[in-house]
Amino acid sequence: xxxxxxxxxxxxxxxxxFALVWGxxxxxxxxxxxxxxxxxxxxxxxIRESMKASPDALPQPQPESGKDVLTETPPERWVIYLTGExxxxxxxxxxxxxxxxxxxxxxxxxxxxxxxxxxNLAAKLSDGVHAHIPRVxxxxxxxxxxTPAGKEPLSRKGDLSPASPAPIDINHAAAEELEAxxxxxxxxxxxxxxxxxxxxxxxxxxxxxxxxxxxxxxxxRIKEMIVVRx
Amino acid sequence: MNPLASxxxxxxxxxxxxxxxLSSHVPSILAVLVGTLLSTALLLIGTRRIPPGxxxxxxxxxxxxxxxxxxxxxxxxxxxPVSKKYEGEATVVSERSWxxxxxxxxxxxxxRSLCLASAEKPLLEGTELRVKGTLIPLExxxxxxxxxxxxxxxxxxxxxxxxxxxxxxxPSGKPGAWLxxxxxxxxxxxxxxxxxxxxxHLLAAWTGERDPEVADLHRxxxxxxxxxxxxxxxxxxxxxxxxxxxxxRFKLLWSSAILWSYVFLTGGAASACRAMTMIQLVLLGxxxxxxxxxxxxxxSVAGGLLLLFNPWxxxxxxxxxxxxxxLVLCSSGRxxxxxxxxxxxxxxxxxxxxxxxxxxxxxxxxxxxxxxxxLPAFSILLPVASIAAxxxxxxxxxxxxxxxxxxTVFESWTALGNGVCALxxxxxPYNPLIGSLxxxxxxxxxxxxxxxxxxxxxxxxxxxxxxxxxxx
Numbered sequence: 001x002x003x004x005x006x007x008x009x010x011x012x013x014x015x016x017x018f019a020l021v022w023g024x025x026x027x028x029x030x031x032x033x034x035x036x037x038x039x040x041x042x043x044x045x046x047i048r049e050s051m052k053a054s055p056d057a058l059p060q061p062q063p064e065s066g067k068d069v070l071t072e073t074p075p076e077r078w079v080i081y082l083t084g085e086x087x088x089x090x091x092x093x094x095x096x097x098x099x100x101x102x103x104x105x106x107x108x109x110x111x112x113x114x115x116x117x118x119x120n121l122a123a124k125l126s127d128g129v130h131a132h133i134p135r136v137x138x139x140x141x142x143x144x145x146x147t148p149a150g151k152e153p154l155s156r157k158g159d160l161s162p163a164s165p166a167p168i169d170i171n172h173a174a175a176e177e178l179e180a181x182x183x184x185x186x187x188x189x190x191x192x193x194x195x196x197x198x199x200x201x202x203x204x205x206x207x208x209x210x211x212x213x214x215x216x217x218x219x220x221r222i223k224e225m226i227v228v229r230x
Numbered sequence: 231m232n233p234l235a236s237x238x239x240x241x242x243x244x245x246x247x248x249x250x251x252l253s254s255h256v257p258s259i260l261a262v263l264v265g266t267l268l269s270t271a272l273l274l275i276g277t278r279r280i281p282p283g284x285x286x287x288x289x290x291x292x293x294x295x296x297x298x299x300x301x302x303x304x305x306x307x308x309x310x311p312v313s314k315k316y317e318g319e320a321t322v323v324s325e326r327s328w329x330x331x332x333x334x335x336x337x338x339x340x341x342r343s344l345c346l347a348s349a350e351k352p353l354l355e356g357t358e359l360r361v362k363g364t365l366i367p368l369e370x371x372x373x374x375x376x377x378x379x380x381x382x383x384x385x386x387x388x389x390x391x392x393x394x395x396x397x398x399x400x401p402s403g404k405p406g407a408w409l410x411x412x413x414x415x416x417x418x419x420x421x422x423x424x425x426x427x428x429x430x431h432l433l434a435a436w437t438g439e440r441d442p443e444v445a446d447l448h449r450x451x452x453x454x455x456x457x458x459x460x461x462x463x464x465x466x467x468x469x470x471x472x473x474x475x476x477x478x479r480f481k482l483l484w485s486s487a488i489l490w491s492y493v494f495l496t497g498g499a500a501s502a503c504r505a506m507t508m509i510q511l512v513l514l515g516x517x518x519x520x521x522x523x524x525x526x527x528x529x530s531v532a533g534g535l536l537l538l539f540n541p542w543x544x545x546x547x548x549x550x551x552x553x554x555x556x557l558v559l560c561s562s563g564r565x566x567x568x569x570x571x572x573x574x575x576x577x578x579x580x581x582x583x584x585x586x587x588x589x590x591x592x593x594x595x596x597x598x599x600x601x602x603x604x605l606p607a608f609s610i611l612l613p614v615a616s617i618a619a620x621x622x623x624x625x626x627x628x629x630x631x632x633x634x635x636x637x638t639v640f641e642s643w644t645a646l647g648n649g650v651c652a653l654x655x656x657x658x659p660y661n662p663l664i665g666s667l668x669x670x671x672x673x674x675x676x677x678x679x680x681x682x683x684x685x686x687x688x689x690x691x692x693x694x695x696x697x698x699x700x701x702x
Contacts, residue, residue, distance in 0.1 A: 007278040011689065014274030018693050021248075021267045025700050028256045112699070116255065117380075137660060172364065174396045176348040180331070186350070 080125060082107050084133035085114035098125050104133065167227040170208060171201040181222045188213050202228050235281075236524055236680045238291060243530035245269035245295030246537055250302060250544045251701045258303045262296055268697070269295045275690055276682045302541045310367040311392050316340055317362040321407050322353050324388070324497065326439075335390055340365055343394035344372070344385050351399075356410025358403075363396035371395070379589075386542035387500065387549070409494060413437055416495075423622045424633050427640035432619055435463055435612050438497035449590075451647040452597015453604045459496040460552050461505035461559075466609055467492055468509050482513050500536065500543050501552035507532035508556065525560030526679045529553065547589040551582050554672055561679020575602045577675055583658065584668025584698070592657040593664075596650050603646075611639065662699070669698030 080092045080103050087108025094103050101121035104110060115136045125131070168177055170192065178189035188211070195211045196202060205223055208214050249265030256264070269292060280288075320336040320343075327333070327349070334345045334353045343365060347353055371393025372381040417437050420429050430444025434457035448454045456462065471485045478484065493506045511528040533553045536543050543549045558581045562574040579598050587593045618636045621629025658664055673694025677687030 003279045006280075010274045010277045010280075011686065014271040014276075015689070015693070017267045017271035017274060018696070021264050021271065022696065022700060024260060024264055024267075025252065025256065028260055121254075136662065172395070172397055174363070174399070176331075176351060177346075177395065179348055180346075186348070 078125060078127040078129075080128075081130040082133070083130070085111040085135050086133050087111060094125065096127070099123060100125060100131060103131060167225055169229045170205070170226050171196060171229055181225055183218050183221055204228060237527040237530060238287070239527050239530040239534060240676070240680060241269040241272045241291055242294045242298075243534045243537075244272055246299050246302060246534060247544065248697075248701070249295075249299040250306065250537070250541060253303050253306050258300070258307060261303055262299045265299045266292055266295045271693070272690075275686055275693070276677065276680060298538065302537060306541050310369065311340075311365065313364055313366050313370070315363075316343075316365045316394070318360075319402060320359045320361045321410070322355055322357045322359065323407070323410060324355060325353055333385075335385075335388065336361065336394060338365075338394070341391035342389050343392050344368065344390045345394040345396055345399075347396075347399075353399075354410075354414045356407045356412075356414055357401060358407070360398075360400050360402045361394070361396055362398040363394055366393040366395055368393050380545070383542060383545040387540065387546035389540060413495065413497070419623050420619075423625070423630075424619055425637040427644065428615060428619060428633055428637045431457075431612065431615060431640065435459065435616065436496065438499050438502070447644060447647065450594065450596075450651055451600045451604070452594040453600050453647075454590075455551065455555075456604060456608050458501055458548055459493070459499050460501035460548075461508070461556055462605070462609070463496075463612070464489060464493065464502055464505040464509060466613060470613060486510060486513060500546045500549035504529075504532045504536055504549060504552045504556070507535055526557060526676065529556045529560055547585065550585050554578075554581050554585065554668075557581075557679070558672060558675045561675040572602060575605070577671060581668050581671040581675065584660075584665035587658060587660040587664055592659045594651065594654075595656045595658060596647075596654040599654065600647060600650055607643070611643070615640075665698055666695045670695040673697075 078094050078096050078098065080094055080098075081090075082092055082103055083089045086104055087110075089107060092103055092106050094106055099121070100119070100123040103125060104121065110116065110133065113135045115134045115138065118134050118136075118138075168181060170178070175186065175189040175193050178184050178192055179186055184192075191211050191213065192208070199210070202208060205226055205228055206219065207228075208222075208226070209216065209219055245265035245268055247265075248268045249261040252261040252264055255261075273288065273291070316338060318339055320338045323335050323337045323342065325332050325334045328346060330349060331346045332349050332351065332353065334347050336343045336345055336359070338361070345363075353359075368382045368385060368390065372385065417433065417439065420433050420436065423429075424432065426441075427444065430441035433439050433441050434444070438459045440457055445454065445457055448457055468485065468489055471488055472481070475481045475484055489506055489509065493502045496502055508525075508528045508531075511531055512525070533549075536549065555578050558578050559574065562577055576598065579601060583593050615636045618632040622633040623629075670691040674687045674691030677690035678684070682690060
């Protein structure tokens, strides 16, 4: 074989390798070899098909023996409303404890226009949640991509982590951290630290009112942003 | 000529980048396989004929893609540290504004930790502290709030391992770390002794820090990269040093030592480290390998070494823009042999426009023209301004006159920049088209740079566009 033919052959080989890469990435993107429901990489299945194929893959909540049978049991399926850049948007059923990638997988996978970096595929879901997969460059119409039913959106980027920073532990936070709370300035933050040093840790959030300068109104403003840990 | 002969490290580097870019999309083993396949594709597309004995080198190259890629992915996907109490010594290694607070990086016995402190707290670089508090996984400490900016990845690129929530932070009274203390001293002198525009530019060039007003001006002109210490700055200093030390014994040794000192003095930014590693390879190449180092290969080696040191740099916008610019610049040098700076400037602008617009939401069209003027102008302005500022910084009587002279020059430049922006006020927002064009430009330029020839470079360009669409 002459050099020219070899060169063309190499070129074709290179393009073939690239085609293989394309197929692998398109076929496996977003599918991990662990976790429920399918744990199987391959063509997109709906959640029902995957359950039929491997019923053991989905953990079924079983009432424990000895427990009161009247106790409310968790739903056997979570109902999720998935919209945006997925192959089959709409109402889906997923196993309790599922994560967003599992719902996406159940909806046929992401489309080519989905903003893969703009969503947290590992976000934990909950029953009745509305998850929106944004398009690249899409500005959020509301605040969130994952919105629990009947509640305000929680965060923009598709995870259920709070949009605001983690709550501040008033028993351990330094004065600088307490200053991040609305209405708490350097002086008040210092007083909080001095109070817990002098009088021991706070047992409840309401104990914060023992600090001079913090009343009911101020406590209500910061109540959701603080926690009390021993 | 084929990539294996002209730039053997390029396919390896490309494979690692492909594997890392897929680390959050597909299983690790598949990411490694894709990286290896892409390297193979690059080698095959660039090869017209295989010289005898190349099979061994080819196998070795693919092994060099796969094995370190496994290591890189294992590091990136490793289990994050758990929350735990920490009490001990810490050194402030860097600090910057972060919203209404200061983001302070502490060097502790548990690795680098990020702490958010009050803006009023005087935690300057080099300060030794006695700290007590809780170490928290970075993703928990700085939850990703969305947008194109990922805070945990940003800080991981800076070498930060975890967050730190302090309960107590008191100066230990020990003498501060000398590099940090020196940077703080230099910053204070620049801030106190020089007029605004001159100090803004020298703050960036000498300490790697950005004056917000000067940074805004350059963002408007599309020349922000001039404020990030990169190959441009290191290259200017290297050229000056080699010229000044001409005829000296151990010229390369002295130059290398001074250049590395400069890189660390400016905060060791990813782009500066990349440039310095590359320059080091170019300087030492003839001594070690007995032949000049290929520029494209040097960029690949420098980029690869930095990834091995800190794989999260792959998501650092400074590192990415630096690598892309350097690859296009080195490649165009081979094709255009420096005859056409305008084409090279355009090629670099186009190749970086996709990444820049994705990170900063848009790129100004004025930047295309401003860069053609700014690069040669600032290669003279920055060294001259540095020398002109010395008397004022040293407190020599009358030294301020030179500084004021340079301030006037920078004011004139500001007027020119604003004028160009008034004539060309348009911005290009990020969109898949500009991303594809950038990827195609990079692929085509690198193809030409490693000697593939025009036809194969076009194929390479098309495949890079498809890669960009696939991996975005």
